[in-house]
Amino acid sequence: MSTSTVGWQVLLFFSLLSLGSVLGQVSYSIPExxxxxxxxxxxxxxLGLSVERLKSGKARIYTGNTEEYIELKRDRGVxxxxxxxxxxxxxxxxxxxxxxxxMILENPIEIYTVTVEITDINDNPPxxxxxEMKFEISESALTGAxxxxxxxxxxxxxxxxxxxxxxxxxxNFALKTISRGDGTKHVEMxxxxxxxxxxxxxxxxxxxxxxxxxxxLSGTMQILITVLDANDNPPVCSKPxxxxxxxxxxxxxxxITTVRATDKDxxxxxxxxxxxxxxxxxxxxxxxxxxxxxxxxxxxxxEKRRLYELDVQVSDQGGLxxxxxxxxxxxxxxxxxxxxxVMTNSNTVSENIKLGTVxxxxxxxxxxxxxxxxxxxxxxxxxxxxxxxxTNFFSIVTDSDLDRERAxxxxxxxxxxxxxxxxxxxxxxxxxxxxxxxxxAPVFExxxxxxxxxxxxxxxxxxxxxxxxxxxxxxxxxVSYILEDSSVNGVPVSSYVSVSADSGVIHAVRSFDYxxxxxxxxxxxxxxxxxxxxxSNVTVKIVIQDQNDNPPQVLYPVQTGGSLVAxxxxxxxxxxxxxxxxxxxxxDSGQNAWLSYKLQKAxxxxxxxxxxxxxxxxxxxxxxDKDAVKQRLTxxxxxxxxxxxxxxxxxxxxxxxxxxxxxxxxxxxxHDKEYNDNLTFYLVLALAVVSFLFITCLVVIxxxxxxxxxxxxxxxxxxxxxxxxxxxRYSDTLGTGTLPHVYNYEVCRTTDSRKSDYKFGxxxxxxxxxxxxxxxxxxxxxxxEKSILDEPDSPLEVSSTEx
Numbered sequence: 001m002s003t004s005t006v007g008w009q010v011l012l013f014f015s016l017l018s019l020g021s022v023l024g025q026v027s028y029s030i031p032e033x034x035x036x037x038x039x040x041x042x043x044x045x046x047l048g049l050s051v052e053r054l055k056s057g058k059a060r061i062y063t064g065n066t067e068e069y070i071e072l073k074r075d076r077g078v079x080x081x082x083x084x085x086x087x088x089x090x091x092x093x094x095x096x097x098x099x100x101x102x103m104i105l106e107n108p109i110e111i112y113t114v115t116v117e118i119t120d121i122n123d124n125p126p127x128x129x130x131x132e133m134k135f136e137i138s139e140s141a142l143t144g145a146x147x148x149x150x151x152x153x154x155x156x157x158x159x160x161x162x163x164x165x166x167x168x169x170x171x172n173f174a175l176k177t178i179s180r181g182d183g184t185k186h187v188e189m190x191x192x193x194x195x196x197x198x199x200x201x202x203x204x205x206x207x208x209x210x211x212x213x214x215x216x217l218s219g220t221m222q223i224l225i226t227v228l229d230a231n232d233n234p235p236v237c238s239k240p241x242x243x244x245x246x247x248x249x250x251x252x253x254x255x256i257t258t259v260r261a262t263d264k265d266x267x268x269x270x271x272x273x274x275x276x277x278x279x280x281x282x283x284x285x286x287x288x289x290x291x292x293x294x295x296x297x298x299x300x301x302x303e304k305r306r307l308y309e310l311d312v313q314v315s316d317q318g319g320l321x322x323x324x325x326x327x328x329x330x331x332x333x334x335x336x337x338x339x340x341x342v343m344t345n346s347n348t349v350s351e352n353i354k355l356g357t358v359x360x361x362x363x364x365x366x367x368x369x370x371x372x373x374x375x376x377x378x379x380x381x382x383x384x385x386x387x388x389x390x391t392n393f394f395s396i397v398t399d400s401d402l403d404r405e406r407a408x409x410x411x412x413x414x415x416x417x418x419x420x421x422x423x424x425x426x427x428x429x430x431x432x433x434x435x436x437x438x439x440x441a442p443v444f445e446x447x448x449x450x451x452x453x454x455x456x457x458x459x460x461x462x463x464x465x466x467x468x469x470x471x472x473x474x475x476x477x478x479v480s481y482i483l484e485d486s487s488v489n490g491v492p493v494s495s496y497v498s499v500s501a502d503s504g505v506i507h508a509v510r511s512f513d514y515x516x517x518x519x520x521x522x523x524x525x526x527x528x529x530x531x532x533x534x535x536s537n538v539t540v541k542i543v544i545q546d547q548n549d550n551p552p553q554v555l556y557p558v559q560t561g562g563s564l565v566a567x568x569x570x571x572x573x574x575x576x577x578x579x580x581x582x583x584x585x586x587x588d589s590g591q592n593a594w595l596s597y598k599l600q601k602a603x604x605x606x607x608x609x610x611x612x613x614x615x616x617x618x619x620x621x622x623x624x625d626k627d628a629v630k631q632r633l634t635x636x637x638x639x640x641x642x643x644x645x646x647x648x649x650x651x652x653x654x655x656x657x658x659x660x661x662x663x664x665x666x667x668x669x670x671h672d673k674e675y676n677d678n679l680t681f682y683l684v685l686a687l688a689v690v691s692f693l694f695i696t697c698l699v700v701i702x703x704x705x706x707x708x709x710x711x712x713x714x715x716x717x718x719x720x721x722x723x724x725x726x727x728x729r730y731s732d733t734l735g736t737g738t739l740p741h742v743y744n745y746e747v748c749r750t751t752d753s754r755k756s757d758y759k760f761g762x763x764x765x766x767x768x769x770x771x772x773x774x775x776x777x778x779x780x781x782x783x784x785e786k787s788i789l790d791e792p793d794s795p796l797e798v799s800s801t802e803x
Contacts, residue, residue, distance in 0.1 A: 024048075025113040028079070031121050032087035037080055040070060040116060043103065044077025047112055051077045057105030061114075062343050064363060069099060070116060079114070087118045088155035095157050104344055109358055111343075111393070122160040122213025126152040128221035129278050133207075135223065136319030138269075139197040140230030146176070147189040148313050148323035150277060152209030152219055163212035167205055167223075175207075184309070188323075189223070197227040226319070234320030235263040235272045237312075242326040248302040249333045256285065259292040261314035261322060268317030277311040285310060285328070294326060302332040303367040334372035334420025339365045340428045343393065348433040351404040359385070360396040360430055364416050372420035380413045387414065396430070404434040405471040438476040438530025442468035444538040451506070454545045455514040463497065466504040466538060468526035478529035479504075484537065488520040497542065499524055506540065514546040515587045548592040548641025554649040556583040566652040569631075573623045579608065582615035582649055584637040594640035600648065601634035608653070610635055617651060627655045 026046045030038075044051055053059075054074040061072050071082035091097030099116040128150055135147055154162040165187050167175040172193040178186040187207070195203075203225035210218045238260040246256055263270040274292040276285065284298035285308070294310070308328040315321035345360040353359075366373040377394050379387045384400035396412065410432045417425035444466060451464040470477040481504040486493045498507050504524075520542055527535040557567075557580060567580040586593040597615040602608055607627060609620045617633065631653035638646040 023110050023112055025115070027115040027117065029117040029119055030081075030085075031119045032085050032090075033121060033123060034081045034085065036083065040079040040081065042076075042078050043072070043112075043114065047103075049077070051075065053105065057107055057110065059103055059105050061101050062104050062363075063099075063101040064341055064365070070101070072103065079116075085118055087120050087157075088124060090118060092155075093157060097157075102343070106344065109344060109361065111361070120157050120160050122156055122211060122215070122217060124155040124160075125217035126154040126162050126209035126211055126219040128152050128207075128209070128219055130221065132222040132224055134226070135321075136226045136228050137191070137195055138228045138230050138318050138320065139195045141191055141195060141234075141320065143191055143194060145191040145234060145320065146323075147173075147191075147321060148311065149187040149189050149207060149223070150221065151185065151187055151311070152221075154209070154211050156211060156213065160211055160213040162209060163216075164210045166208040166210065168208070169205065172203065173205065180309075186311075195227045201227050203227070228319050230318075233264040233269070233316075235261045235314045235316045235322050237261045237314055237322050237324035240324050242324065243329065244326065245329045245331050246296070246300060247331050247333050248300045249335055250296055250300060252296055252298065254296045256294040256296060256328060257326060259287065259294060259312045259314070259324060259326060261292065261324070263316045263320070265316060265318060265320075269320075271317045273315050273317075275313045275315070277313065284308070287312060300330050302330050302369070303336065306330050332369035332372055334368055334418060334422070334424055336366055336368050336372075337424035337426045338375045338416040338418055340414065340416055340426050341365075342428065342430070345430055347431070348435050349398075349402070350435045350437055351402040352437045352439070353398055353402060355398055355400070357398050358395045359398065359432060360412075362394040362396070362414060362428070364394055366418050368418060368420060372418055374419045375416050376419070377414055377416040379415075380411070383410055383412065385410070385412060402434055404436045404473065405440060408434050408473075410434070436473040436476055438472055438528060438532075438534060440471040440476075440528075441534035441536045442470045442479045442526035442528050443536060444468045444526060446538070448539045448541070450541045450543060452543045452545050453508060453512060455512050455547050456549060457508050457511055459508060459510050461508045463506045463508055463542065466499070466506065466524050466526075466540065468504070468536065468538075470528045472528065472530065476528055476530040479526050480529070482525045482527060484523040484525050486522050488522070489517065493520070493522040496520065497522065512544045514544045514589065515550065517544060518589075519543045546589045546592050548588055548639060548643070548645055550587045550592075551645040552584045552586045552595055552637040552639055552647045554582065554584045554637060554647050556581070557649065557651055559650065566630075566654045567617075568654045568656065569619065569623060571623050571625060571627070571655060571657050573619055575619060575622055577619040577623075579617040579619065579653055580651060582610070582617065582635050582637065582651070584615065584647065584649075586639050588639065588641065592639055592641035596638050596640070598636050598638065599633060600636040601632075603628060603631045603633070607631065608633055617653075623655055629654060629656050631655055 024047050026041075026043060028041045030040055043049075044054055051074070054072075054077055059072060059074050061068065061070065069081070069083050069085050071080050072078075073080060085099075087097050090099075097118045097120075099118065101114055103112045103114055104110070105112075130150060133150060137145070137147070149165075152162055152165070154160075162185060165175055165177055165185070167173060167189065172191060172195060173189045174192045176188045176190045178188065180186060189205075189207075203223075205223040205225065207221045207223055208218050209220070210216060242257050242259060244257045246254070259274055261272050261274070263272050272292075273289050274287050275289060276287050284296065284300065285294055286297040287294045292312075292314075294312075307330065310326040310328065311323060312326055313321055313323050341363040343361045343363050349357070349359055362377070364375050364377060366375050377387055377389070379385060379396070384398060384402055385396055386399040388395050388397055394414070394416075396414070412430045412432060413427055414430070415425055415427045417423045445468070449464070449466055453461070453463050466481065468479050468481075470479055480501045481499045482501065483494060483497070483499045488496055494509070496509055496512075498509055499505070500507070504526075506524075521539060522542075523537050523539055525535050525537050527533050569577065569579055582597055584595055584597075586595055595615075596612050597610045598612070599605070599608065599610045604627065607619060607621060607623070608617055608631070610617050610633075615635070615637070617635070633651040633653060634648060635651060636646050636648050638644050
């Protein structure tokens, strides 16, 4: 095995292949007819490649549309004979004869050009198509007469081809060989001694054709000569050589040219007959034996054969002949469209592939000549690919970024057209799949979510669903939902809600109480299944909706258990006199906290009314002396919820101008309320307990509220049994209830009831009385205090209650 130097044509071919993506070349020279499996060469060593590279690159041989005679053994890195190589069948008379193919490796794609020259061996002897030739030669033939003999055919070339001819016996004839410009030899038999029919009527000669090979091979043909009587003028061609050009698409039957010859003899001796040597061209051309008109009887193909040389023999009836040559030059027509062969193709590429990456390589060939064989290729428009031609091969490369989410598949149509007129073209469509890369994070359907849930819900209740979509595919688009760590009022948000990882359904973990929490925020993360995973966040707001689950709470008047609380109305009170105000709150919100006040029961319904919205109890007529001292009102406070909830408060009103009258009436009133008439003992005992509790509470309240001495100084100095009630401080922490954050309820009292928030008669300046019938000194202190309050310049008394 050795690397050989080939002809300049092959060198030119390899110089072109050395550009672009063809990385190297190697040449070998082998004789034809080698046995199958014979070693051609170690291509891995010659190209500087390792056997491992051949294996990992899936090295293979690409020969195009031709038959494969050579195979590659990747595990050894050698080229072997795959099939019998007959140089004559492969190349005919063309020299040099070589096999051209490419070795292709993948990952990355590499192409190496390989040329294997097939050298000739002397395996074909010269042969004649006919076993014999017959001549009829007049005895009057002149010395020097020429007789054209059939050429021998030797399929071998070079030194193994046809070398010489020999004619035996050579008594009358000598052999003349004429070498032509195309390398062929024209053989003629020349008469050198006149013939004598009387002496020898028939001659038998042997024409031997010899090649120059080792060992030398030969072929023979018998020449039979019949000597005729005198015909002393042979036919003569008008010119020794005819040249004509014919297009390869010429129709069968077309006239190529007309060969003309003349014979000075007359009669049969002067009648000329035209024949063509029975060579391979005889099947394509036909000559009329009488007129010499040469016509086309077969199809021409410029790509198979470009030149024909026809030997035309003209003979007369006397046996004399002459010969001429017709050279037919076949001209090219654009009758072959480009042939597109896909050398390698990537069926799937990643969407993050780099720009300029080769995804396919095409071998495009057009056997036509010049413009007819010059090929240009175009691709489908508006696709992120381009076609380039670094060498004799076309490569399809990426020229812009790929995005599987925009297009997951491309059908790339490559159209190759030649420059002939009219132009011929061929197309091939390549399908390229774009594989997914995790380049898209999940996207929520909304920028934020807000959901509502009614309080007192069942734990585990589904609140609503967050949904995110991922434009990627398969695992990269599989979205999982995660509740991000955060806290609500110092408590982990996971103790409030949970989120389903697969569906995004948000469940309530606990039962919510609107009065404790009205809304809260948290974040949900959507994460895909890619590697590395991508994620996005969304804020979710849960709004707790109120239920009417809290009844109104009456803040004032307070219903005491031991003492009797009463509001005093002077008998001189005018219409619209403000007796008191029922103050209530509802910790619910909205319409559930809208309160309305109604008078449910009253000792005298014609005397009092309750404000529907504000709870103010006012007189609706002038108080008269006939009105009972003790009046009992039952006020119901209702919210606006569905269903409505309510609370009831009992307001005791004393209609009197003097405290003794009030005391005597309410002593009986208390007696009737708490006990039966026959339970006097229990009444006395109860009053004693109440009095004791009253005094105890008075001491405690005065001690705790000492800092409010300015507001309570009158009560402190007068020692009246009148104790202002301070309701507890209610704070609407969420700011949506009936009351503001701190509700201040102030009562300004003067001796003039018309200037007070509560309208009092002149006889008494206080509207809240705590009556203790068991206490004997109460009325004395009240009367003494009354004298002070009746003074016209008595100071303004302000009582303030904070709720």
